[in-house]
């Protein structure tokens with residue numbers, strides 16, 4: 560199955576990234592796990608999952624250090640995503656936070672730098688800092704995370720706000736609220752959605768209907784949960800695993816071919832939204 564290439568998606572600036580990458584939340588928490596975490600990320604890179612998502616928040620910099628180890632000697636094959644804490648996202652704080660992230664990551668540039676969630680600093684200031692970082696080559700593109708439709712509208716109204724390259728939000732079978740408005744809003748503007756917690760941190764793979772439909776398709780429940788998201792236009796998924804075997808399993812989700820009947824059964828078990836729901840966060 561690993562012969563099927565991973566499809567790519569174009570960011571607004573034309574950069575192609577794979578539709579499945581790797582998350583890193585909870586990595587770097589425990590020194591005894593570091594070797595496994597690094598091996599898992601490297602195995603994922605070998606399989607083409609070259610987008611790695613991290614944040615200054617994860618293990619307070621520990622996850623970025625793990626990523627730095629994993630990508631050492633192979634930086635050019637990686638598309639690196641990190642995030643700034645909202646309370647650091649002032650005009651000068653964003654730049655300092657980025658420089659600290661670069662040093663932990665052991666690199667001179669972040670490919671996509673996100674505001675982790677909205678805080679008190681005016682969006683115009685954060686965007687100005689992002690554009691300064693872009694001009695100095697420290698980041699290649701910037702985006703946001705946990706932004707609902709009204710936040711996105713506000714963002715697009717500030718100077719250079721339209722340069723947003725992605726919005727990373729909670730999206731999986733059990734959290735379909737964004738399908739009502741945010742997802743179509745982003746799709747119509749070619750702003751990719753990065754679906755975080757795509758397997759609901761492991762919880763949805765125990766759902767009986769997911770288990771049944773996965774089995775009928777010779778797939779695992781995690782693969783089915785990922786395939787559901789990969790079916791949507793403009794969506795990138797970033798499952799996290801510290802296991803090289805699971806990284807391979809997750810990567811193979813790109814090869815699933817689910818029948819209309821099975822999609823309908825999943826819709827019945829996890830109905831799409833029929834009205835606006837505020838964006839959920841984890």
Ligand SMILES: NC(=O)c1ccc[n+]([C@@H]2O[C@H](COP(=O)([O-])OP(=O)(O)OC[C@H]3O[C@@H](n4cnc5c(N)ncnc54)[C@H](OP(=O)(O)O)[C@@H]3O)[C@@H](O)[C@H]2O)c1
Nearest residue numbers: 582583584704755756757758759760761781798799800801
């Ligand atoms: N922007 C934000 O606010 C935000 C919020 C949350 C997450 N994120 C990003 O999104 C990434 C993914 O979300 P997440 O880590 O919350 O949750 P997730 O990817 O939905 O689930 C991760 C959990 O599922 C397990 N798992 C992974 N693959 C599996 C498989 N094939 N079979 C069974 N279990 C499997 C992992 O355990 P093992 O490691 O033991 O395999 C881990 O416990 C994060 O790591 C982070 O990079 C961003």
